[in-house]
Amino acid sequence: MASDSWAQALTRLYDKAAQSLLNKLIRSNLVNTTNQVEVLQRDPTSPLYSVKSFEELRLKPQLLQGVYAMGFNRPSKIQETALPMMLAEPPQNLIAQSQSGTGKTAAFVLAMLSHVDPENKWPQCMCVSPTYELALQTGKVIEQMGKFYPEVQLVYAIRGNKLERGTKLQEQIVIGTPGTVLDWCQKLKFIDPRKIKVFVLDEADVMIATQGHQDQSIRIQRMLPKTCQMLLFSATFEDTVWNFAKRIVPDPNIIKLKREEETLDTIKQYYVICNSKEEKFQALCNIYGAITIAQAMIFCHTRKTAGWLAGELSREGHQVALLSGEMQVEQRAAVIERFRDGKEKVLVTTNVCARGIDVEQVSVVINFDLPVDKDGNPDNETYLHRIGRTGRFGKRGLAINMVDSRFSMNILDRIQEHFSKFIKTKQMNNMRCETRAHFFSVCFHPPSFT
Numbered sequence: 001m002a003s004d005s006w007a008q009a010l011t012r013l014y015d016k017a018a019q020s021l022l023n024k025l026i027r028s029n030l031v032n033t034t035n036q037v038e039v040l041q042r043d044p045t046s047p048l049y050s051v052k053s054f055e056e057l058r059l060k061p062q063l064l065q066g067v068y069a070m071g072f073n074r075p076s077k078i079q080e081t082a083l084p085m086m087l088a089e090p091p092q093n094l095i096a097q098s099q100s101g102t103g104k105t106a107a108f109v110l111a112m113l114s115h116v117d118p119e120n121k122w123p124q125c126m127c128v129s130p131t132y133e134l135a136l137q138t139g140k141v142i143e144q145m146g147k148f149y150p151e152v153q154l155v156y157a158i159r160g161n162k163l164e165r166g167t168k169l170q171e172q173i174v175i176g177t178p179g180t181v182l183d184w185c186q187k188l189k190f191i192d193p194r195k196i197k198v199f200v201l202d203e204a205d206v207m208i209a210t211q212g213h214q215d216q217s218i219r220i221q222r223m224l225p226k227t228c229q230m231l232l233f234s235a236t237f238e239d240t241v242w243n244f245a246k247r248i249v250p251d252p253n254i255i256k257l258k259r260e261e262e263t264l265d266t267i268k269q270y271y272v273i274c275n276s277k278e279e280k281f282q283a284l285c286n287i288y289g290a291i292t293i294a295q296a297m298i299f300c301h302t303r304k305t306a307g308w309l310a311g312e313l314s315r316e317g318h319q320v321a322l323l324s325g326e327m328q329v330e331q332r333a334a335v336i337e338r339f340r341d342g343k344e345k346v347l348v349t350t351n352v353c354a355r356g357i358d359v360e361q362v363s364v365v366i367n368f369d370l371p372v373d374k375d376g377n378p379d380n381e382t383y384l385h386r387i388g389r390t391g392r393f394g395k396r397g398l399a400i401n402m403v404d405s406r407f408s409m410n411i412l413d414r415i416q417e418h419f420s421k422f423i424k425t426k427q428m429n430n431m432r433c434e435t436r437a438h439f440f441s442v443c444f445h446p447p448s449f450t
């Protein structure tokens with residue numbers, strides 16, 4: 001971290017925060033998962049509670065009404081275990097990790113709303129998010145879930161929200177970014193941190209992408225009373241997140257949702273040989289009819305190639321979407337949303353902007369360019385990440401790799417070696433039949449005789 005320039009740190013924060021925001025903007029559903037929850041409890045003798053319904057949590061009626069009004073019928077996997085711990089008396093500290101879209105935000109929002117005493121007109125719950133936009137998104141969930149509980153009020157501690165000096169906040173929930181929250185507690189004294197009962201640190205993995213945010217969060221935490229409940233959430237759980245979490249959350253319960261094993265077994269992989277970029281384009285046109293039976297993502301190495309390819313495909317009369325790094329987050333969200341809704345069947349993109357974004361229904365991935373790192377070596381992780389989009393949740397997927405040189409053949413060989421997986425070659429004509437056959441089998445789910 002110390003060797004990082006500010007620009008690098010900012011870019012990393014922006015990328016992670018943008019991915020997270022994009023996922024929130026485009027997601028209309030809970031990510032369905034059958035994964036197991038792993039619980040490491042602080043007190044091994046205490047029983048492990050788990051609930052299968054929201055009723056069992058004995059929520060305030062106004063909150064139960066809010067939960068149902070949001071269309072939630074039953075708790076998600078992470079909520080089943082996290083909610084009883086968060087709502088327990090005395091309060092328990094928690095570090096929870098589960099992939100994006102599995103219901104973490106809804107869980108801690110419900111916990112905050114449950115712990116508030118609406119009679120007390122001062123901040124009692126505080127939630128810190130890494131960016132202004134992410135704080136606004138969480139605020140929206142609080143507003144939605146608390147819709148039938150109007151006595152509880154929310155205030156945003158974010159840049160641009162200027163309050164008069166000497167103000168004492170009356171709202172019970174504060175949501176904001178670390179810098180502003182710290183100022184409001186320490187310098188401006190709008191908030192008395194000693195009266196905070198619940199402290200939530202959201203998106204810890206995004207937060208630690210900048211050193212400044214880590215320090216500010218730790219400084220806020222130090223002002224809080226010992227009895228304050230500390231809750232930390234993260235979509236990933238690398239060592240850096242873990243080290244940060246341990247500094248913020250004493251004696252934690254820990255919940256992890258095991259990620260679905262990333263496997264290539266349900267994905268058919270092929271490669272086709274072409275001699276140039278133009279030939280690859282022609283090859284793509286040949287199978288275009290077949291791939292648009294379902295939805296496809298085409299990955300290019302650079303923005304320039306992606307732009308060129310999308311342009312050429314459009315000129316051929318194909319309707320394609322282009323997701324490109326120079327677009328604003330909102331523009332990107334709009335493109336992905338259209339794709340998710342099936343308005344376009346094909347999305348042309350680069351790694352950079354597609355990484356970490358969940359679009360579930362893709363059944364074919366085309367590597368127009370094979371993934372290589374900056375030194376020109378195969379980027380196996382990205383390969384897995386790209387093609388892994390097709391075989392999600394046990395569905396069958398198809399990956400087509402386009403090889404246009406000795407260099408790219410060598411990359412493909414090394415990828416095969418890495419995954420110990422033999423990738424078959426296909427002639428273009430056969431590829432068309434194969435692709436069609438694949439889609440008919442995926443789309444029409446024939447009974448499995450085999």
Ligand SMILES: Nc1ncnc2c1ncn2[C@@H]1O[C@H](COP(=O)(O)OP(=O)(O)OP(=O)(O)O)[C@@H](O)[C@H]1O
Binds near residue numbers: 107
């Ligand atoms: N129990 C539930 N039943 C149905 N939908 C739910 C439930 N809990 C959350 N959702 C919905 O699922 C989506 C994802 O939930 P949420 O934002 O809480 O996930 P998250 O894990 O916090 O994601 P991220 O890491 O991106 O912040 C939201 O649209 C939310 O309204």
